[in-house]
Amino acid sequence: MSAPTPSMSPAAAPLSIARQFNALTKPRVIQLIVFCALIGMVLAVPGLPSLAQVGLAALACVGIWLVAAAAAAFNCIVEQRIDAKMKRTSWRPTARGELSNTQTLWFSAVLGLAGSVILYVWVNPLTMWLTFATFVGYAVIYTVILKPLTPQNIVIGGASGAMPPVLGWAAMTGDVGPEALILFLIIFLWTPPHFWALALYRVEDYRKSGLPMLPVTHGSEFTRLQILLYTWVLFAACLLPFMVGMSSWIYLAAAVVLSLWFCLYAWRLMRNYSDALARETFRFSLIHLSALFAALLLDHYLL
Numbered sequence: 322m323s324a325p326t327p328s329m330s331p332a333a334a335p336l337s338i339a340r341q342f343n344a345l346t347k348p349r350v351i352q353l354i355v356f357c358a359l360i361g362m363v364l365a366v367p368g369l370p371s372l373a374q375v376g377l378a379a380l381a382c383v384g385i386w387l388v389a390a391a392a393a394a395f396n397c398i399v400e401q402r403i404d405a406k407m408k409r410t411s412w413r414p415t416a417r418g419e420l421s422n423t424q425t426l427w428f429s430a431v432l433g434l435a436g437s438v439i440l441y442v443w444v445n446p447l448t449m450w451l452t453f454a455t456f457v458g459y460a461v462i463y464t465v466i467l468k469p470l471t472p473q474n475i476v477i478g479g480a481s482g483a484m485p486p487v488l489g490w491a492a493m494t495g496d497v498g499p500e501a502l503i504l505f506l507i508i509f510l511w512t513p514p515h516f517w518a519l520a521l522y523r524v525e526d527y528r529k530s531g532l533p534m535l536p537v538t539h540g541s542e543f544t545r546l547q548i549l550l551y552t553w554v555l556f557a558a559c560l561l562p563f564m565v566g567m568s569s570w571i572y573l574a575a576a577v578v579l580s581l582w583f584c585l586y587a588w589r590l591m592r593n594y595s596d597a598l599a600r601e602t603f604r605f606s607l608i609h610l611s612a613l614f615a616a617l618l619l620d621h622y623l624l
Contacts, residue, residue: 341414342428345397346390353611354389354485355382357508360614361489361501364567364621374493380443381492385485387436388452394429395460398422407526440492448492455484469531472538479512503561508610510555514548514587515606521545522596522603541594548602549587556580559613568617569624575616583609 362378363370370378397404397415404416414420433456440449463478471477483505490501520527520534521544527534536544559576562568586602 338420341419344412344414345394345420345425345428346432347393347396351386351389351393353607354482355386356611357485357504357614358382358385358489358492360618361486361504362493363489363618364486364500364504365490365493365498369622377444377493378489380439381448381489384436384439384444384448385452385488385492387432387439388456389436391429391431391433391436392456392460394425394432395456396464398425398429399460399464403530403532406530407523409523409526444492445495447495447497448488451484451491451497452488455481455488458484469533472533472535474533475516475535476513479509479516482512483508500562500565500567503558503565503567506561507555507558507613510551510558511606511610514551514555514583515603515610517544517548518590518599518603518606521590521594522599545587545591545594549584549591552580552584552587556584562617568620571624572616572620576613579609579613579616 359378359382362381366374397413400410401415401422404410404413410416415422415425437449437453440452458481459478463474463481467474467478486504486508487497487501490504491497517535520536521541524534524536524541528537535547559580560573563570563573563576583605586598586605590598590602
């Protein structure tokens with residue numbers, strides 16, 4: 322059922338509604354998605370891009386942003402009741418009843434259609450279909466099916482979150498190269514320790530929501546062990562760009578330092594758990610991925 326929309330003064334309505342719709346798109350998440358897609362675009366083009374390639378990349382970023390925002394908004398509809406039970410998400414407009422499901426669905430549909438048209442017409446059909454498949458993977462397969470069904474939801478569903486560099490690569494080349502798949506693998510392996518660190522200190526929220534997150538179903542110690550194991554596997558994956566010749570020593574140095582630092586956080590979390598340390602680990606995971614890809618970008622242009 323659609324949630325009611327509260328009344329508001331006419332003067333405050335336009336700004337308030339704009340903020341509500343913007344919140345549906347999960348801006349911080351979308352920024353990271355577009356950044357990772359942009360890295361894929363940059364690495365797909367040898368040397369400095371031409372003006373035409375810059376224009377193509379800009380259109381691809383807009384199209385990917387729109388479809389990703391549509392998926393985020395659709396996710397808010399599906400998880401409306403769950404969001405309302407969790408402190409981390411209870412502020413969302415759909416959870417609070419500030420926007421109806423009908424409004425949110427239309428918003429998602431318009432964004433998704435606009436993004437798909439941009440990608441199909443002005444970028445290439447492959448990028449559009451890959452982006453659409455990512456939308457389905459996240460909004461339907463992960464959110465509707467996997468998330469309430471299995472504690473491995475974030476592992477399997479992480480495939481959707483790992484797609485942005487592949488989308489960026491496809492946008493510039495019209496195909497999916499092995500280099501794009503390496504970037505996919507890095508994000509795929511990064512997602513579980515990143516999200517499980519959050520789930521550890523938000524475990525009571527997830528318990529109330531009824532979602533079978535790993536700390537709820539298997540406990541804190543098992544989850545911390547999984548985080549530690551994943552960070553070491555991620556460390557190995559982060560070396561692949563250097564090993565296959567995608568990057569040089571600048572990236573290698575950054576990858577080793579960042580990955581060892583992430584492993585250290587996981588080790589500390591395993592040995593002496595606290596909510597504060599889990600929160601620090603979660604925050605560092607964001608720094609890890611952003612700085613890792615920034616190092617790839619720097620390496621690409623300097624050497």
